[in-house]
Amino acid sequence: MKFVIDSITKNSGRLGQLHIKDGAPEQRTPLLMQTTKGGSIPYLSGDVFESHVTRKQQVLQLTLSTIDQMTEALAQWNSAERGLSDYVGFPGHLNVLLLRDPCEMTPAGGNDRDIQPLFTRRGKESLSPQRYMEMVASLRPDIYQGLCDADTNELSAKKRVQKSVDRTEKFMHYIYEHKSKVDSALLAPIVGGYNTFARTQSIKHAREQPSGSYGGYIFEGFHTNGLTATTLDASKLLPIVEHCVGQLEEDKPRMVPGAYTPLTTLELIGLGMDLFDTSYAYCAAVNFKALTFTFVPDDVVHIPFLDITDDANKEDFTPLLKSCDCLTCRKHTRAYVHHLYKTNELLGPILLMVHNLHHYMSFFAAIRESIARDGLPQLTELVRRQNGDSQVDYGIAPNSKVINKATMGKGFAAAAV
Template sequence: MKFVIKSISKNSGRLGQLRIKESKELQTPLLLQTTKGGSIPYLSAEVFELLSQDHQQMLQLTLSTMEQMSESLAQWNRSLSDYVGYPGYNTLLLLRDPCETTPTGGNDRDVVPLFTRHGKESLTAARYLDIVANFAPDVYQGLCDADTNPESTKKRVQKSVDRTERFMEQCYEQHSKLERLKDSTLLAPIVGGYSTFARTQSIKHARQQPAGSYGGYILEGFHTNGLAATELKPAQLLPIVEHCVQQLEEEQLRLMPGAYTPLLLLELIRLGVDVFDTSYAYCAAVNYKALTFSYVQDKDEHAAFLDVTDEAIKEDFKPLLKDCSCLACQKHTRAYIHHLYKTHELLGPILLMIHNLHHYMSFFEAIRVSMAADRLPELIEHVRMQNATTEVNYRIEPNNKVVGKAAMGKGFIAAAV
């Protein structure tokens, strides 16, 4: 993997290019496509190709949703992207699913818990590397204890750093010895909760490794994934991230997985974080929300979301978002998608996912254009206010709709339970 910085601005963050093996160059800030079980949620590969034909793509796969595939992948002699039905795509393997809340606890001196649909599995560093070798992804994260959040105690934070150092000693040692990982890039995890001291300790351990031991950083341990990431307070998170970024080499890639709000994401980009994912778009869709915030300067007032459960749109024959060119908005109305919700049809979340992914990918295109013109602060302010008099709230409220037994497992309901 090769990462090259194209430009750096004090006000607008940094633009870069990422090349993995012989693939096309990916522009950063980069948006990873979050998957579940190796698939884009609710979409077939053919539909996603129609949706993403003008956008660069890289798949974010998670061991918590794919661990059961390890044995069959050990016998697979082609690429991981071929196995999941997206040939030619670059792949990045994470330990945890950023779309779902990760249960706390289960950590021990020598193991990290992996929560799968089959229950909890305890991973040692050796076991983790064996599984990752079966997957043979293009990029993968090192094993870490990231079970921290804004409420974590000083003792819990320090344990996460100490354990991560022990895990990573084995990861660095074994990475170069495993034949199936010879073409894979390791990302060094930076943990330490909201302690600048602990974060510095984690960074020092990574930077003490021989040159070429890893190809970038993944900043973990800020939240427990899922909707928790949408609730983070910028005043609490941003100083910690800025502290970390100031100690990291400029030439190394920086990744932060999680459903950060669009406004917080922009602030992280301004600080110098390079790679994010689409978990925010997914979390909005499964909670009945279409993304409607504006990323183009205008004078109209905009809302962060459209709630498709709202009875007020049952006879609203406009698209989810005015002037949106996605497949959902071009062919369907708010009233129809509200009807799909009322009748528990599977097409409902499919259309919402199509719209939200299209909107978020276009948002990242606008981000890169703004950064190239050194106008990211203007975009941040527009996203913050949306031409309203008060700051827009991008927090995703969990779906608390009452679900009848007859509707269980159907359409939107399947996403809500």
């Protein structure tokens, strides 16, 4: 894996080119990775995604907590010329393997000196560094993160934070020693909660490794995934990230997984972060929200998202977003999507995911254009206020209006479980 910076500015972050493997096209950063669950983009088949969202090659974000059951089959799969993306139905796409699902809240606890808990669909599994590297060797991802203890957040005690750093260092000693057995790029985990000393200690351990030991960084331990990332206090997060970035070399990409809000994402990019994911788009869709925030200057006051459960949409025959050219907005109306919600049809979350992914990918294209002209501060201010007088709230609250026993397992009802 190689990372080349095209431009870097004090106020607008940086543009770069990420070359993940030979024969694959370079990816422009800031990069938006496609979050998957069980190897699939939620609610969308590979054909639907490539036909109605984008035909461009993507980087899939796969999580061990949702695909761990595939390791045995992949170990026996004669795949000399095919990889993990082919196995999950996205041939030709690149992939990154993470430990935890950024779409769902990760349970706290279960930590042990020598193992890392992995919360899967079948329950909690115990993951030792040896077992982890065996699974990575079977899955053969293009990029994988180092094993780490990321069970921290803003409220974590100093003792818990220090344990996360110490255990991560212990895990990574084994990973660094045995990484040559895996032909994949490694992301060094940076942990330490909201403690600058602990974060510095984690960075120091990574940078002490021989040259070429890892290809980039992944920042963990700021939240417990799911909706918790949409409501974290950016005023406490950003100083920690800025402190860490100042200690990192420029020629390695930096990933921050999780459903960070569009505003927090822009502020992280301004500090020099490079790799993000679409879990925010999923968290919005699964809670019946269509993304409607604007990133194109105009004179209209916008709202961050549209709640399609609102009865005001019952007879509204306009698109989810008038300026959007996705399949959902071109072919369907707010009234129709609201009807799908009322009748618990599976097409409802499908149409919302098509729209939210299209909108969020367009947002990242606008981010790269803004950085190129050193205009990220102006874009950030637009997203912050949406042409209004006060800062808008991008936090996502759980929406459980549909849940009832009669409709459990259907369409939107299943999405809210």
